[in-house]
Amino acid sequence: MLVNCLSVGRCITLPSISNSLAKHLVMGTTAYSALRQQFGLPIAKFEGVQKPLARMIGLTYIMSAARLHTAQSLSYGEKPSVPSAILKYHLTEMGRQVAIDSMDIHGGKAVMLGPKNYIADAYSSIPVAITVEGANIMTRNLMIFGQGATRSHPYVLKEMELAGQEINESTVSEFDDVFFGHVGFSMSNAVRSLVLGVTGGRFTSTQGNAKLAKHYRDLNRLSSAFALIADVSMLTLQSKLKFKEMLSARLGDLLSYLYLASMVLKHYESEGCPEEEYPIVEWAMNYLTHQYQIAMQEILQNYPP
Amino acid sequence: MKMRFIIFPLGARFDMPRDYQDTRLVKLFTTASRTRERLLQGTFDQNLPSNPVGHVNNVFIQSLELAPIYKKIRDAIKAEKLEKALGRTQIEIAQQANVITDTEAQQLFDFDVELMEVIHVDHFESNELSRTQVANPESITSQAA
Numbered sequence: 270m271l272v273n274c275l276s277v278g279r280c281i282t283l284p285s286i287s288n289s290l291a292k293h294l295v296m297g298t299t300a301y302s303a304l305r306q307q308f309g310l311p312i313a314k315f316e317g318v319q320k321p322l323a324r325m326i327g328l329t330y331i332m333s334a335a336r337l338h339t340a341q342s343l344s345y346g347e348k349p350s351v352p353s354a355i356l357k358y359h360l361t362e363m364g365r366q367v368a369i370d371s372m373d374i375h376g377g378k379a380v381m382l383g384p385k386n387y388i389a390d391a392y393s394s395i396p397v398a399i400t401v402e403g404a405n406i407m408t409r410n411l412m413i414f415g416q417g418a419t420r421s422h423p424y425v426l427k428e429m430e431l432a433g434q435e436i437n438e439s440t441v442s443e444f445d446d447v448f449f450g451h452v453g454f455s456m457s458n459a460v461r462s463l464v465l466g467v468t469g470g471r472f473t474s475t476q477g478n479a480k481l482a483k484h485y486r487d488l489n490r491l492s493s494a495f496a497l498i499a500d501v502s503m504l505t506l507q508s509k510l511k512f513k514e515m516l517s518a519r520l521g522d523l524l525s526y527l528y529l530a531s532m533v534l535k536h537y538e539s540e541g542c543p544e545e546e547y548p549i550v551e552w553a554m555n556y557l558t559h560q561y562q563i564a565m566q567e568i569l570q571n572y573p574p
Numbered sequence: 575m576k577m578r579f580i581i582f583p584l585g586a587r588f589d590m591p592r593d594y595q596d597t598r599l600v601k602l603f604t605t606a607s608r609t610r611e612r613l614l615q616g617t618f619d620q621n622l623p624s625n626p627v628g629h630v631n632n633v634f635i636q637s638l639e640l641a642p643i644y645k646k647i648r649d650a651i652k653a654e655k656l657e658k659a660l661g662r663t664q665i666e667i668a669q670q671a672n673v674i675t676d677t678e679a680q681q682l683f684d685f686d687v688e689l690m691e692v693i694h695v696d697h698f699e700s701n702e703l704s705r706t707q708v709a710n711p712e713s714i715t716s717q718a719a
Contacts, residue, residue, distance in 0.1 A: 300634030323596035383696025
């Protein structure tokens with residue numbers, strides 16, 4: 270209930286602030302790095318500057334796509350509590366990264382507080398977005414995966430309801446059906462993950478722009494792996510899962526990266542797939558799938574015995 | 575171990591963005607591109623004294639417009655028709671050598687003023703940084719009380 274009430278503000282206010290700060294800083298930093306010269310060259314030509322500058326651009330694109338299309342779901346009357354938690358955490362964290370990168374590129378210009386400094390205010394205001402309306406630590410560790418796992422699972426909620434009912438022939442029979450359905454679901458996810466992993470998701474169906482087919486295949490594959498690891502965690506850890514916050518946070522990260530990647534593809538398609546924009550989409554998809562991979566590896570390395 | 579094999583049967587193959595992708599993005603955003611315009615749409619970019627981002631962006635757009643004049647100077651330096659110098663001196667030399675017209679030189683001089691304005695770090699005199707001296711410290715104490 271609380272989260273539902275908060276979801277509108279978390280979905281719009283904080284992600285929009287973070288996104289606008291990021292856009293503001295990308296505008297200033299790209300312009301400044303093209304103008305500021307060192308050794309007779311604009312600093313934007315130095316590879317050391319290109320790395321953080323490209324990260325600023327890529328993250329801002331992801332933020333814009335996610336903010337726009339999640340807000341759209343609100344306009345259709347949805348109360349997207351899980352997506353709003355994803356946006357609240359990830360967009361404010363991305364905003365912080367963009368501000369740090371901008372500071373690094375500007376150097377002393379970002380440190381001296383005066384009328385020409387357009388970075389310091391943005392940098393100092395980001396912690397507000399990070400700490401209010403469900404601090405980021407809590408949002409990541411408890412909310413993103415924790416609140417969505419049971420409700421969105423096709424079998425767990427039904428199993429819990431049946432387990433709480435009086436035991437008789439019909440409830441036992443119904444529970445058996447749901448339970449074996451759950452086992453079958455887990456096994457099919459395991460087989461699907463393995464097959465998609467070996468084939469690189471080549472035989473899954475994709476739609477839309479042909480250029481994006483590889484990205485959709487990657488998402489199909491990674492979604493299947495997420496369903497498997499989430500299911501195994503719920504089956505093996507049961508009620509202990511809620512105390513395993515590090516695991517829950519990383520499971521939330523997997524879901525978040527899949528969600529953000531979907532938003533990037535949706536945004537690109539909604540814009541009419543402009544050819545010139547594709548390098549950002551490719552960057553964003555590589556970044557998000559790589560971050561997913563890191564989170565998955567950390568889960569596998571730290572999985573409770 | 576079994577889970578790792580099921581999820582990453584051929585190893586971890588999702589690489590982070592490559593260096594060339596970073597360079598490509600930076601090029602896209604340090605030139606006049608439609609993508610830059612589209613992503614930054616809605617950002618307050620008016621060139622007002624109270625909006626330093628609008629100012630730096632405006633100077634950046636000016637630099638793109640003046641690029642052909644700067645190219646003339648660079649080409650003349652490459653062809654050894656012009657001596658290499660820094661800042662305003664370079665513009666003066668190019669003007670004297672008729673590599674650029676007087677109007678073009680004036681455009682570059684005006685731009686140089688704007689450019690220095692954007693690049694310079696905020697500067698304060700030492701008296702601006704010191705705290706204002708309180709004439710009668712007791713008055714503050716009595717006010718607080």
